[in-house]
Amino acid sequence: MVELVDIVKEYSGTPPLRVLHGVSLSIGAGELISVVGASGSGKSTMLAIMGTLDDPTSGTVIVDGTDVAALAERDRAALRARRIGFVFQQFFLLPALSALDNVALGLLYSGVAAGERSTRAAEALHVVGLGHRMRHRPGQLSGGEQQRVAIARALVGRPAVLFADEPTGSLDSATGDSILELLTGIATTGTAVAIITHDSSIAARTHRQVAIHDGRIVDDSGSRRLAGARA
């Protein structure tokens, strides 16, 4: 579903700062993987590149069969709108909008008509267990509920791949568990889910763990399994 081939990312400066050193990774449909690494290891940069929010200095990014480098900015935006979902640690809900309208925002840029946006947003809120909180504003919701709204917003566009950057980072562990269960459930519907985290206990609950250190993938349980199968 997402494929990174030999991705290098450098930030200009003297000397240039290289944060990714030839990373290659492939995530299949319905896979639930975690990318684990310390702060500054390059995992968020990798997520931004996989999510087409940032360009690599070199290397190839393929999302849902499309080489991102070949896309114009507007086509890349359309790809994000239709095929990619994002969940962030800070939720990024708009305080003036109800939960329903925040979720419907997930469809605003994909060309879905207003009426259908509301219907699908209501469905997505039911999926994340917030069918009874649709009219509430973010300020009236708990942290866990806010993150569920954010997940519903990412899901409402039925993305092929969902990137979650520290999705439980602002939550207590019980609430974090329920969010992880929700993300695990999403992977079973065929959406690839990649969770970026510094917390190895969260990583342990995903099907595949990719460890990143100083811009290099140092361990990939998926490839270990493959290697084990071959051996």
Next chain:
Amino acid sequence: MIRLSPADQLRTALIGPRSRPLRTALSALGIAVGIAALTAITGIAASNQAQLLADLDALGANMLVVQPGQGPDQVVVPLPDTAAAMIGRVEDVQRVGVLESVPDGIGVYRNDLIPAGQGNGLSAYAAGPAFLAAIGGSLASGSWFDESTRGLPVTVLGSSAAARLGITQPGVRVWIGAQWYTVIGILNSAGLAKEVDTAAFLGDDWSRDNVSEAGADTIAAIFVRVAPGKVADVHKVVAQAANPVSPYVQVSDLSDFAGARDKADSSLSSLAVGLAAIALLVGGIGIANTMVVAVLERRGEIGLRRALGARPGQVASQFVGEAIVLAGIGGLVGALAGAIAVFVYAALGAQVAVVPIEVLVGGPLVALAVGVVAGLYPALSAARLSPTIALRTV
């Protein structure tokens, strides 16, 4: 390419103002003040203008006043007794009314006990039965001179003269030039012919026989009513007709006064436009400032929208849209407030309220344009913001 519908664009542009209503109100206020100033002052000028035209219509804009002029030696050159008759023969002259002077030092007093110095700024003139119709004047009460009263010790007071003497009804006596006169009529205001308002009129026959010295030159002014549209034509020849032997004849056109006031109003209007432009500039800077702060504060939202598939142009149009909403609210509120100010002003002055439609429509449109300009820079900086930086710096 996916485009947002106009309704979606509006909804998106309203998110910022809905989140921060107080800030929205304050930023819109600057624009509102500018548009209110523009609407109010142009509206007040237009109302004055309308009132002036109404005054002129009441008085008859087709009026010339012929008066004795001063010669090169600063001595007044009197008009000959035949002047009125000569003017009456000029083509397109409809009516001629003669205002005759009485000797200097004849004051108008409420009674014989008032000291001579307290003349109230009133003057005495003499006039015949035809004068009132010639100036288009009307009576508030009582009657004007007729053949029987023009030779009697009676007087008709102008509206200001009656007010200053404290007289509201005919029948009382006033003291004019050491002689009692009975008030037989009080005039309505004659509009631009202010000297009529502050006059006490004596009958012309009475004046000639009892007040003026025999053989004195008595024509103070000749009011000439001209066929509509012929004022300029008559203006050219009337001096010659009034006094064929002397060029020292003063002819004034009441619409000259109108023109002068008109000019005063239009200079007031350009001052207003200048003030409004400054207020709009300040308002625009206020909006730009608000939008710059909004872009800084809402980096997370900008990053999120980019992650949700918004193109840079869509982010830019959201922020321009917000600036337009702020300015539009200010423009509408300002136009409304300005119009209310005009109506209050007109009501206080018992005038007709006129708010030019082009100002009422144009003001808010100008405000929208200010919004576009003010929102442009912040919107472009929002669009240029890299989504990763926007998401990271929250």
